[in-house]
Amino acid sequence: MKRIARLRRDTGMATAEYAVGILAAVAFAGLLLKVVTSAKVQSALTGLVERALG
Template sequence: MRRWIRECGRRTLGAALIRKGFVVEQRLRKRLDSARASARRLAMVARTRSEAGMSTAEYAVGTIAACAFAGLLFKIVSSPEVRKMLSDIISRALKLAG
């Protein structure tokens, strides 16, 4: 491209536009290279960092799930059928032990 500009002469409008386009292209390439380098650095930082723990939203969801499980477990254990079954198991264990 540079050779073509030299052959056409530097004073023609077409040559000036091509030269300007060439300069703009070089600037864009430099910015693109800089953006790619930044993206590589960010990717490297993201890969080297391990997840240290849960975020606030994850804590909230985990807490709600734990409370729901605890409520369900309490409801099951406090039902009359399960109470009877647990008391039978404990009484059998105590009879066997002594």
């Protein structure tokens, strides 16, 4: 009986769950890249760096 319980234990993610997790991470990275490469954000980051160095 203990062996069956051990085999049925759900530890970790299955392959499909890994795939969904990876897709979500890639989608988030794409969205973040889109935001960071926008003109407004680049301008703000440039200004921040210039103030920090100057």
